[in-house]
Amino acid sequence: MAKKILLAPVDPVHDIGLKMVNRGLREAGYDTVLLPPDLSTEEIIQAIIDEKADTAVLSRTLGYGVANLLARFVDLADAAGIREKVRIAIGGMAVRPELAQELGFDASFGPGSTVEETIAFVEGKEFIKDTNLSRKQARDMTEGYSYKVKHGRIGELLEKTTDMILAWTEGKTSPGVERAILRDELWDVNKWRGGQPTTGFFSEYAGLCDEIVRNYYEKGELHPKTRRFTDKDVEKLRAHVERSRVDLQTPSIQHTLKKPIIFNQYGTGCPYMDIAHIKASEAYGADGVVHFDPSWGARTEGFFDGFLTHQEDGTVITPDNLMHICESLEKGTLWQVRAHRGLNTPETVVLAGKLGAHLTKINICYGSLGAGTEPARLTVDGVASIRYAAKYKLPFDVVTNEELCGVPAYKAFAGMLIVAHLGAALGGRSILQPLFCYSPEVMISGQMEDNYVDFNAAKITALRSIMDAPIWPGAPIGFLTQDEDRVQSSTTTALHTGLAAMLGVDAISIASSDEAYSGGPITVPSKVDTLRSAAESFRFFGQSRMELGRNAVQWSEEIVSGIESVLEQVVEKGDFVQALYDGILGNREDGAYPGRNGLNTVTQK
Amino acid sequence: MKTLVIGIAGTAKNTGKTTTLSSILKEIKKGPGLSLALTSIGYDGESFDNVTGLPKPRIHVRPGALVAVSERGLLFSSAKLELIREAGVMTPMGKVVIGRVVKQGKLVLAGPNNRRELRLVLDQLEALGVDITIVDGALSRIAPMVEADALVLSTGASRCREIPRLAEESGCMADILTTPALESRGRVEQVASILNQAGFNAFFEKCLAADTVRIQGVIGEKLLAMIADRSAQLVGKHLVFGDPMKLLLAGEIKSVHRILDTLEKGGIRVGVEKQVRLLAVTVNPYFPKYRYNKGDYEADYVDKDELLRSITESVRVPCFDVVAQGGQGVFGELMRFRDSF
């Protein structure tokens, strides 16, 4: 039998919220009665009786005396016997479950309540906030992309570079690859989760690590800047995460758009603090979070184990740290564990895969030209990493951080496309990550003298004309356009977000308003700042578009021909690793230097 | 022996219900090992008052006590429970669960917040076998307390800062609450609630034709006054209300008291079906004072000795200030009642 709902504003003036609920219920087919405002308690109760309502929803803004008025209403309704049959709810801006409980109502509708919730209440069904309506689903941004190369000549060149790299890496290995094999084949994640020993793994693993890591497995010595958490710490942490989940809504900040997906980074050094940051990011609309590890991790062969906190920037990658962080994430939050530089690249991908990450990050060129890893080593490791990424079905982004060193975009993009194409050939799904930044290139050549729009747009157009692949500008967007002023920082983030949205890219990474501050760790309020400003950008622009300047087209074409020219040179060289060394993909003048970590560690299998 | 259900009702927020409850719990701890169950028709447990921002006491429970509380409150409690069952009642703070305290600590007491659901919970607690169940009240809500065997009423400066007026009101309240039972005799008619003219007319017709009218629901103050105005036509009739709570809810307490007096003097007998036993009144000199220049509240107090004296003179049941005197007095009344139960 259809339910009848009576809606009563207890305020002296009409309640817009209640009118909207009324509209929503009527549209859903319910029979409703909306009372005029300013009726007495007795009149409202009589109306409930006369109208034979099954449900009553009252609304009132709150103040000190109002509590008593509402309490009397409920009391009178109870004494009149109508509480036996009629369910009564209270709604309004300051209403919370605790207040509704104290006043004696059956349910409360606070700010952010939906018509669906009201309907569930009317029908007597438990409204589980966990429904798909308000919980996010983790999305695969690579879905639907073919990775086909649209530019004929570039396509041919990329085929050649892929063949070159695969031929060169054939039969080669490195300690990084060997450790990844062990982690993949001998480290049973389920046994490990269950607390069972995985001794077969460790006896071989330690031997492949640097001394500092070996000492941990053999003598229990931790890295000097780390400290282990106790069981009691873990218990408290779990309780804290559970409490913070009670009212957690994960809003979507893209308003009427579906993309870009918004990523935030974390990596304070302490996984506990990171989790606090992550919960805040989720609550303010971040769709995904990215793990930042310490820079010494890239220079150290092997991973530690244990639930560890670290004194400086970057949270150490250990299976325990990753597991605890993963457990604290909401189901719909995307999680990226980056493998893109350093001596642990392939093993990071394996760990990421086994511990439930959604994405990783791999780039041979940036890692070897801007992050200090030796090119031959990273090429061998990179190929292995891509194979593992394909195996574990982890999409990976290929970032052009070398732009920050001073390498011109077209060179960095050439390197990125080489890796992306290689990835596709090996069954991996890559995501192109050009930078939206105020790079040394533009500082010198002047493309951003007037605006930050055209050159960034040109990058996207250029890449789109070459390959059908997802694009995720980073890292974060607006890099080097921010200063330590909160408002300036948040505004530039918002504006870059607006541009990214108009360009229709698939995802973006946004910074906090602490991005330019290097005197201490990033704080939660600073992360919230930019999530709020990004949200505002979506609200403001919606689906509108901006007109690009004349230069955008020209620059796009220049980037494409620059990419082609670099690829020609790489192919002519015939040796990808040598091409890296010779600076074809970024040279000393550009600010790129072939790395030395892992020198002479590549061997034949 | 049947479970004794005691309700602690307040006349307003901040009248000391929770403090009274805590003082009783302390006495039970000292005493001869009575088994205890706790629930609430409201919400108590926050460190700061929802509206005024001032600190509020929280309830401490010991292992062995049974509690019936809403799930969400448990999340924020340090006391730990061994869950026995779900009570089958849903509140804005989640399902009500019944459990036994296994680790002592603070408990956020929120439970079944209406009469019907309170009854359901009380029955389940009784089935588990306890000596005393205490039901914590909420604000000034009183309707569900009809399910209790006896009440302790907590009042204080938070209800009214002027002691003489508060004393007078408390006296009226106590009188109304202790309205005696009245049997239905002769020709009996029945009405639900009397909330408007139409309802009054229907009632009056029935009243003229009958000897007893049972008023099952509630009545508005103006309508109660109308009965008094026309009492000449109703001499000798019996008006039986469900319970005294319904009378208390009719309107402003002193007016209602006056009207009931007028009815009695006019020869109309007014009574209730279910009587309520009022065991004691506790008084609290505290009130939150609103500071207009700052837009917030600060704690303030009336003269506690004068308050206790005035209220004691005014009501016909024992009165206590549990902060100044401790809980022995109130607890003593409970035990006396229990012995006669």
Add this chain to the structure above:
Amino acid sequence: MMVVSDVFAHVVDALDVETFLVCMSENEGKNLALTMMKDMGFQDVDVVFVKFQGSGARVRVRAYINRPGDKYPWLDLEDTGEEES
């Protein structure tokens, strides 16, 4: 680690104060901001942003209440369960 009162146990990491200080230079603005925070009882303080323009300096000055790796009081917000006397 200092705590002015129990409320600071609820701060996750840091407290920023943003204001505009009348002064004659950026340096003065910076020093004033740091002194202000120390006067309020904070110890781990730093100026995040300062810009002198016109009659004074706009500042954002920070007090870290908890740094990564500390023991965080907000994990202990649930009380110990001991009875008040």
